[in-house]
Amino acid sequence: MKGNSLAVGLVVLAVVFLVLAGLYYEGVIQIFVSDPHAQHHTTHAILFSVLAIASLIGANFARAKRTV
Amino acid sequence: MGLLQGATELFPVSSLGHAVLIPSLLHWSFKQSDPSFVPFLVLLHLGTAGALLIVYRTQWVEIIRGFFTAAVRGRIEGPSERLAMLLLVGTIPAGILGVFFENQLKSLFASPKAAASFLVVNGVLMLGFEVLRRRAEARVAPAAKSRIEQEESFATAEQISFKAAALVGACQALALLPGISRSGVTIGGGLIAGLRHQEAARFSFLLATPIIGAAGVLEIPQLLSSSVPLAEYVAAAVLAGVAAYLSARFLLRYFRSGRLDPYGWYCAAAGAVSLALLTFRP
Numbered sequence: 001m002k003g004n005s006l007a008v009g010l011v012v013l014a015v016v017f018l019v020l021a022g023l024y025y026e027g028v029i030q031i032f033v034s035d036p037h038a039q040h041h042t043t044h045a046i047l048f049s050v051l052a053i054a055s056l057i058g059a060n061f062a063r064a065k066r067t068v
Numbered sequence: 069m070g071l072l073q074g075a076t077e078l079f080p081v082s083s084l085g086h087a088v089l090i091p092s093l094l095h096w097s098f099k100q101s102d103p104s105f106v107p108f109l110v111l112l113h114l115g116t117a118g119a120l121l122i123v124y125r126t127q128w129v130e131i132i133r134g135f136f137t138a139a140v141r142g143r144i145e146g147p148s149e150r151l152a153m154l155l156l157v158g159t160i161p162a163g164i165l166g167v168f169f170e171n172q173l174k175s176l177f178a179s180p181k182a183a184a185s186f187l188v189v190n191g192v193l194m195l196g197f198e199v200l201r202r203r204a205e206a207r208v209a210p211a212a213k214s215r216i217e218q219e220e221s222f223a224t225a226e227q228i229s230f231k232a233a234a235l236v237g238a239c240q241a242l243a244l245l246p247g248i249s250r251s252g253v254t255i256g257g258g259l260i261a262g263l264r265h266q267e268a269a270r271f272s273f274l275l276a277t278p279i280i281g282a283a284g285v286l287e288i289p290q291l292l293s294s295s296v297p298l299a300e301y302v303a304a305a306v307l308a309g310v311a312a313y314l315s316a317r318f319l320l321r322y323f324r325s326g327r328l329d330p331y332g333w334y335c336a337a338a339g340a341v342s343l344a345l346l347t348f349r350p
Binding site for chain 2: 032034042043044046047050051054057060061063
């Protein structure tokens, strides 16, 4: 049960990270960026995409642990 | 400059600190504020990342394969899979801190005097890591007959905990301060986590490759769009790569039994002398 909740939490986190990645890429979010006038914040978008992938991997680990 | 960057990137003596200090001390003609300086550094970093990929080419194939296998399966079964996940966990803290705070930190501390001061701090850190390590050696391997035997009492990179990998990764972020060495603090973090010196260096180099490579690749569009002497810069990147390759080979051999002490003393002395020259020279 604990593993299941963790897996769901991590999937939700992954979705949040993906949304943030999209918003940074589109230049909607300007927090902690070196050039606020830039059209795309690619580095931030890539970072949040990597965090989303890491969260999904973590969710898969938590799910697999629960089913063992 | 290419040789200097390639050699100092992997030696625990801070490449950024040297890149800020040496041109200033030797009155080299280019300035860090020059628009062509960032693309130049980017190419040098790509040279270094390329050299590290060549040094660890077979390991990277296993790590990448292990990463996808473990990620899809949701379970770690082999040492390569564990190492892949440890590298992911170690890369995240440095990535977050680097992306959000790199520009602020670099603009705050990019002066030669700040770099010299942090070089002294880097030296003290290296010496401090070794003091802690010697205490651990006295506890873990009091009866060891040689340095090699003493080192074998400690762990390999695949054996450290995920918490320790995250800690070593977070140490990497300290290298955003010019004068603090990325390899120095990650090797030191690895030593505190209980790694052998050689394994701490291996983990540090493996951890550095994606960050250095990604930083370089991300800046390529800027490089291609600016009017820089590309052939000259590529030659410098190749030199940086050759120097990094030789440095990595030397350091992995050195750390079989060697310690961080000489680098610590060098950084403390070089930082202090540079600080004195920058303060008192007209």
